[in-house]
Amino acid sequence: MNQEPIQQTPDGLYLNRTPWFAFILLCCIFSLWAAAASMNDVLIAHFKKAFVLSDFQTAFVQSAFYLGYFFLAIPAALFVRRFSYKATILFGLGLYMVGCCLFFPAAYFARYEMFLGALFVIAAGLSFLETSSNTYSTLLGPREGSTRRLNISQTFHPFGAITGVFVGSHAMFHEPAPATAGMTSAQQQLAMIQDTLVPYKWMIAVLIVIFVLIVCTRYPACKGLYHTATGAEDEHFSSIGKTLGRLFRNQRFVFGVATQFLYVGAQVGVWSFTIRLAMQLGHMHEHDASWFLMGTFAAYFLGKMIANVLMKRMSAARVLTLYSVMCIAILLYVILVPNISAVYAAVAVSVFLGPAWPTIYGLTIEGLGKDTAIGGSILVMSIVGGGVLPLIQGLISDASGGNMQMAYIVPLVCFVVIVMFGRYCDRRPIARTLPVSPLVPAE
DSSP states (O other), X not given: OOOOOOEEOTTSSOBSSOOHHHHXXXXXXXXXXXXXXXXXXXXXXXXXXXXXXXXXXXXXXXXHHHHHHHHHHHXXXXXXXXXXXXXXXXXXXXXXXXXXXXXXXXXXXXXXXHHHHHHHHHHHHHHHHHHHHHHHHHXXXXXXXXXXXXXHHHTTHHHHHHHHHHHHHHXXXXXXXXXXXXXXXXXXXXXXXXXXXXXXXXXXXXXXXXXXXXXXXXXXXXXXXXXXXXXXXXXXXXXXHHHHXXXXXXXXXXXXXXXXXXXXXXXXXXXXXXXXXXXXHHOOXXXXXXXXXXXXXXXXXXXXXXXXXXXXXXXXXXXXXHHHHHHHHHHHHHHHOOSTHHHHHHHHHGGGTTTXXXXXXXXHHTTOGGGXXXXXXXXXXXXXXXXXXXXXXXXXXXXXXXXXXXXTHHHHHXXXXXXXXXXXXHHSOOOOOOOOSOOEEOO
């Protein structure tokens, strides 16, 4: 039985049905940035030992990474506006590869700040990928399934995250080999720094394969009414200043951006210090502690799958609220119980992190119309929360004599705000309007 051809809705944003091969390939990109982000959690523990850093100093790994998102998100949106979602994805993959290559001179010179620079470039590439892919996945199909499509795409995130931790921890966390026994302390330190290159070699190979597949796959424009066959702009396309003005007068959008800032900070904070928490409360080696971090991503995947089922029965905003309440309860346990069970609780938090990012994102850009691309880029900028709040956690840990449990107060406070946003959206749903004019062919 032949399927109807893929067509775009009259507003030029959505499709009548999802092109599944293109959509699944797009979903794979979610795994790629997850692998890079989860590798940071391994790098934090590894650099602490290799460069002899405090908890506050190690948190700069996340700061350098997430500042890349902050500075490049708007340029990425303008790139989408000028070219296409596909071109933006390819450019992002290219920057990602450049950042991975910069790890090699950083390891050669054994300079912490050079590693931070390489992470910034990787994040710059990921900013282009996330700005385009998050919004694009909501558009590759009917309007009514937009938020659920983004949740499906985000289900690929844990696979990349688990792979990043598994490869990174096995490359970096191991007992010294007999060959290193006669080395000086400086030589052993240099050997540890060289270990960081292994996962990034594999990453470059995977990125090349995905780049070629994206080049060979056809993707619809989904850029809205302002996008015409000639690439010209019509009267519906307004300047960046007017777009920002509309967005920041939109109370729901502003609340959503602030919530996403806090959520990403909470998520990164929970994951960044899981290894350190396990080492502290379980008195174990980094390699053994890294299994807890892998467990968090397995829990994260489980939570996403359950959330996808729940969203068939209740609103996305209500699922977000319920999950966030559970995060608060479990984080209280992590903070208050001074034994190894608190580490298992920290892992369990990730079950309820699952739907948060895509749901906050989808609820925030819903109804933005022609402002969707710029609105999505501002939401990606809010990822900088992942570079700010872990620093606060590091300061709390250092100030309390290395008490990692106390540092988990920061994500707990963030989830109080997320509950408030979920309730706000649940009480003020966006009215959906069905298209009344004929569909137009997709490009």
